[in-house]
Amino acid sequence: MTVVMKGAETAARMKESIAEEAARLRRRGIEPKLSIVRVGARPDDLFYERGALARFKGLGIAAQVYEFPEDVDKETFFSEFTKIDASAEVHGILLFRPLPKRLDEDAVRRSINPLKDVDGMNPVNAARVFAGEPDGFAPCTPAAVVEMLAGVELAGKSVSIVGRSMVVGRPLSMLLLKRDATVTICHTKTRNTAEICRGADVVVAAAGKAKMLSPAFVSEKSIVLDVGINVDENGNLCGDVDYEAVAPRVAMISPVPGGVGAVTTSVLASHVLRAAFQLTQ
Amino acid sequence: MTVVMKGAETAARMKESIAEEAARLRRRGIEPKLSIVRVGARPDDLFYERGALARFKGLGIAAQVYEFPEDVDKETFFSEFTKIDASAEVHGILLFRPLPKRLDEDAVRRSINPLKDVDGMNPVNAARVFAGEPDGFAPCTPAAVVEMLAGVELAGKSVSIVGRSMVVGRPLSMLLLKRDATVTICHTKTRNTAEICRGADVVVAAAGKAKMLSPAFVSEKSIVLDVGINVDENGNLCGDVDYEAVAPRVAMISPVPGGVGAVTTSVLASHVLRAAFQLTQ
Numbered sequence: 001m002t003v004v005m006k007g008a009e010t011a012a013r014m015k016e017s018i019a020e021e022a023a024r025l026r027r028r029g030i031e032p033k034l035s036i037v038r039v040g041a042r043p044d045d046l047f048y049e050r051g052a053l054a055r056f057k058g059l060g061i062a063a064q065v066y067e068f069p070e071d072v073d074k075e076t077f078f079s080e081f082t083k084i085d086a087s088a089e090v091h092g093i094l095l096f097r098p099l100p101k102r103l104d105e106d107a108v109r110r111s112i113n114p115l116k117d118v119d120g121m122n123p124v125n126a127a128r129v130f131a132g133e134p135d136g137f138a139p140c141t142p143a144a145v146v147e148m149l150a151g152v153e154l155a156g157k158s159v160s161i162v163g164r165s166m167v168v169g170r171p172l173s174m175l176l177l178k179r180d181a182t183v184t185i186c187h188t189k190t191r192n193t194a195e196i197c198r199g200a201d202v203v204v205a206a207a208g209k210a211k212m213l214s215p216a217f218v219s220e221k222s223i224v225l226d227v228g229i230n231v232d233e234n235g236n237l238c239g240d241v242d243y244e245a246v247a248p249r250v251a252m253i254s255p256v257p258g259g260v261g262a263v264t265t266s267v268l269a270s271h272v273l274r275a276a277f278q279l280t281q
Numbered sequence: 282m283t284v285v286m287k288g289a290e291t292a293a294r295m296k297e298s299i300a301e302e303a304a305r306l307r308r309r310g311i312e313p314k315l316s317i318v319r320v321g322a323r324p325d326d327l328f329y330e331r332g333a334l335a336r337f338k339g340l341g342i343a344a345q346v347y348e349f350p351e352d353v354d355k356e357t358f359f360s361e362f363t364k365i366d367a368s369a370e371v372h373g374i375l376l377f378r379p380l381p382k383r384l385d386e387d388a389v390r391r392s393i394n395p396l397k398d399v400d401g402m403n404p405v406n407a408a409r410v411f412a413g414e415p416d417g418f419a420p421c422t423p424a425a426v427v428e429m430l431a432g433v434e435l436a437g438k439s440v441s442i443v444g445r446s447m448v449v450g451r452p453l454s455m456l457l458l459k460r461d462a463t464v465t466i467c468h469t470k471t472r473n474t475a476e477i478c479r480g481a482d483v484v485v486a487a488a489g490k491a492k493m494l495s496p497a498f499v500s501e502k503s504i505v506l507d508v509g510i511n512v513d514e515n516g517n518l519c520g521d522v523d524y525e526a527v528a529p530r531v532a533m534i535s536p537v538p539g540g541v542g543a544v545t546t547s548v549l550a551s552h553v554l555r556a557a558f559q560l561t562q
Contacts, residue, residue: 130447
């Protein structure tokens with residue numbers, strides 16, 4: 001029987017320690033707080049935002065949304081972002097990206113206080129993840145994959161990651177290397193991705209391509225994590241894995257929705273608490 | 282017949298464009314200059330330093346050595362290092378590492394002007410390499426491996442890197458990913474390193490372990506790059522590859538000495554010139 005790796009189970013496991021840490025902070029008079037910065041109102045961003053706000057409410061962590069109009073000018077946005085970043089009451093900032101080109105996202109990413117950079121967008125944190133250093137923040141999605149794999153022994157296991165983005169593939173490769181996995185990064189130019197994945201103990205689909213991972217990519221021993229969030233031809237949410245075809249043929253698999261995506265806001269919460277501890281020590 | 286990949290050939294190919302760029306800078310009144318900063322006098326450092334000075338002389342690039350006693354105190358060293366870093370005449374700095382613990386190498390690495398950081402030790406440059414950005418400096422050794430492979434089509438090829446250090450394995454994985462190779466990082470916890478390497482088109486040995494790469498790690502199609510610099514039981518220089526046993530069984534191989542190591546100072550020179558251009562634009 002295939003084990004379905006439900007995000008809700010990982011989130012439930014994380015909830016206890018998160019609530020404990022939040023309570024510890026409050027006993028010290030500190031109210032942990034996340035600021036969410038959004039330009040415009042993309043449906044995906046709003047969906048994620050609603051999920052984050054609900055999660056944070058349930059965990060007793062404050063969260064405040066700063067919405068800017070799509071046509072905000074660069075000076076105004078940068079000045080407001082800097083104020084939010086400088087506020088002593090704010091311990092973590094989540095910025096929805098990509099920003100409109102005019103707003104110079106690179107400069108914003110470099111400007112955020114690395115200690116408040118709970119979604120790992122500042123190069124300072126990227127460098128820490130790259131080096132395998134214990135401090136520093138990884139982006140929430142690859143960190144959520146690692147949380148999903150908390151019960152799986154990874155040392156010496158082979159992991160094949162399909163996708164090489166800076167938000168998932170690359171940081172995930174370094175997080176799993178830190179867990180002593182043997183990591184292969186596949187991408188659009190890889191010739192035999194299916195074969196490489198089929199031979200791996202763990203396969204992570206992070207290609208951003210609906211249902212691209214077919215049964216040819218897996219074996220009965222495979223542990224499959226699906227990071228994709230796509231809409232299929234019928235308008236339904238689906239992952240990068242052809243779930244119906246793949247699920248019966250593998251050992252473990254995370255669904256979409258209800259898999260990795262259900263853990264990212266828990267990771268975000270745990271990052272905000274870590275930030276609050278580090279900032280108030 | 283096995284093709285022996287001689288570092289001298291790659292260095293000779295690089296020499297022409299390096300000399301041209303140096304001449305272009307001098308026509309603009311700029312004398313490109315490297316500062317070498319050394320604490321103590323480890324034989325390995327002195328060996329590399331002599332090679333770099335000879336190379337730079339042949340290329341018409343200035344190089345100056347700053348030697349500090351092994352017991353230099355932290356304040357003196359940091360203050361002197363900062364002066365060298367701030368000098369408008371200096372375009373690149375090579376710092377021999379590791380530094381004595383007392384000198385807080387992390388702080389020194391973070392303090393260097395990223396534009397002068399020609400051996401890629403500042404996390405700012407690590408983050409750029411990680412993200413695959415075109416600017417920024419990679420450490421010279423992995424960059425030398427890429428130069429050695431300049432004539433090899435890497436897109437879609439499988440590369441197995443043995444070793445995951447921040448000076449070779451990790452940055453090299455990102456440099457080769459940028460060349461569209463499919464990269465696997467093997468390390469001490471990897472179970473079947475020999476099998477993984479044998480199946481790869483290109484194998485890079487960067488484990489820091491004398492002659493660990495035996496014929497079991499290669500096939501007749503393998504292209505083998507040896508980054509190791511070790512001393513064998515007879516006191517002779519040797520790489521991470523058991524060269525005598527491996528060389529006859531592969532398509533291409535770089536020897537030690539005379540392979541990758543002979544290219545690093547050319548990469549260093551090209552980095553100094555790029556730094557000089559960027560700093561004087």
